[in-house]
Amino acid sequence: MRLTKKRKQSIALLLFAFPALAFYAVFMLAPAFGGAAYSLTDWNGLNPAFSWVGFANYAEALTDDPSFARSLAFTAKFVVFMVVLQNVIALALAALVESRGRSKAWFRTIFFMPNMLSMIIGGFMWLFILTKVTSYLVERARLTFLDRSWIGDPDYSFYSILVVSLWGGVGYLMVIYIASLQGVPKTLKEAAAIDGASAWQTFRSVTLPMIYPALTIGVFLTLNSSFKTFDAVYALTGGGPGRATQVVAMNIYEEAFSFNSRYGYASAKAMILFLIVVVITLVQLRIMKNREVEA
């Protein structure tokens, strides 16, 4: 086999990428395929013997599992809130940071810092704040509107989780939006200002279309990660009380490692979650990519 120059280049590329590719294959792809295989069995995570049940797990998850359906609904509600709020807030913060002069780096750092914390740690911090600090404030500072069970009451625990996830996630998107805002040509904004457009009109008609690619990425990232939220919920409420704040990832985790340890069934539910996320994000990317505009 003659090694043409082109072939040599391809082989060189593959060799360079090989270590990373090997790690990815072993730690990401192999378990994914393994999970897909287990989803067709009724393995209980412990017994070396198990039987192949085909798609019975999928059928059961979609028809006979009220807690799975409920956790899907709860997660969907959470995703909608997160996508809207996280992107709006990140954009607002990015615009704020961009408009600062000398304190730009300072503001950027403060808003990005929560993202550097692991969400589990952040979750435990907020658990302390929402339980001990609020009760202290209620007693001493008489801020009675804080006097409710932020974690235990199913009505309010949703908002607690939302706030903590936003606190942790906004920084990352803000950095992306800052980068894209810096890419908007100044000439266009100046032209709009000369034509008498107000700040809001400039933003809506000039800046926003120019940062559309970043918006696509932002929405995609938020959709992807909020469907899979686990850390913040686990640390704050553990899915409780009961199952009131149980997101899909927690439902799957519970199914696989507690109760009956139905590992095969939980793998099937995980595959279903994967398919849902894939479909939704593909649709979203397709729609938003078509609306992007070139400078």
Place this chain on the structure above:
Amino acid sequence: MKKALHLGLILVLVMSFLSACGGAKDNASAPSSEGTPASSGSSASPSESAKADELPQKVELKVFMSFPRFKDQFEAYFAQFKAKELAEKNIDVTIKLEMPNPDQAKQILQTRLASNDAPDLFTLHAIADIPTYYKAGYLSDLSDQPFVPKVYESVRKTVTYEGKVVALPLESLSWGYLYNKKIFAEQGIAPPLTLDEMKAAVDKLNAANVKPFMLAFQESWIPQLMMALSLGGTVSSAHPDWIEKMNKGEASYRDVASVFDIIDLIMANGTDKPFEVGGEAGSADFANGKAAMWVQGPWQAETILKVNPDMEFGVAPLPVSNDPAGAMINLATSTSLAVSPTSKNKEVALDLLNYILDDQDSAPLFEELKFNPVATMHTYETFPWISEASSYVADGKAYLDLSLPNGVTDETAKLLQSYYAKDVTKEEIIETLDKAWAKGVQAQQ
């Protein structure tokens, strides 16, 4: 100059990371390294005398226990075992002790067992885990071991499955609910034996502005205790064949719906914001007299006494109906020790297992760990609350903890949390538990 400064700073940071890693690793391997110095220490003296015979045979045992709070006691006990084994059988045993947190222990153990890396000895929960582990082939038959006849009959039954003894019981419990002796004496209340008496006691406490019940529902296993007692008392006194019928699918939780009576009473007369109180916080509050009663077991005794060493509490059976026969103490075995059938050093492992119930050395160990006596050699004096519970047992007012199919207990835990938060109704709980039971029975086929 600047470059050198930056390079220097980076070097310092990296070194501090590496030294921290090295430090942590030393701590992690401390248990096993502590084991070897002890064995080399003990093997130093006997080997001097046995040097004439032969070199001691080296054996390594992997022991997996889920009580990190008893690490020191067990390490000392294993050092004693090493000395004994070397003196009697000329075997130098190194014991690698693994003690993870109880919440992760089950998963770690299951992963090890499933990947053929089973420890030689490991702890498991007798009532909950024995059936599953036995069916998967991870427990060996211990019926002919010398410790078996020494174990109390009632405790031995809890570690027997399909006629074979498959584990050595460590933690045996007799429990009902805990009550604050001082508050009861002040209000002139005696532990009630019927539901009406309990209601009267609750009214008296409410009138005196004392919260009757401690509610600590953050960790789901605590609310589930209410159902365990309630169901246990109801089934053992009024519906003795209910479990059999449920396993055949011929009964339902509707038949024993009266279990909710005492649960409703407890939930309606408890402390505030229960979802923000976990086991530790609950123990602290109970020890400080914030409530008169707590549906909890004496396994919390250590935690409670740590907060308030002068606290006097007692154990009483929970009344479940107006039939005093329903108020009984629950006898259970939780943590037990099993031997893996794939152990490479089965003989030495079995020696260690039998040593846990050794005629001379076992009693001091169990006394130090504050475990209940489980066998004939445990003649130490028990704590006042244990004697109180045992008095009920001696009167015949006790039953063996019910053996529910896998998953029903966990489901009950979650449902009771939701029940307090008014997320589910009684009907829904009954339906869901019936379904969970059926699924559990099916999974065990």
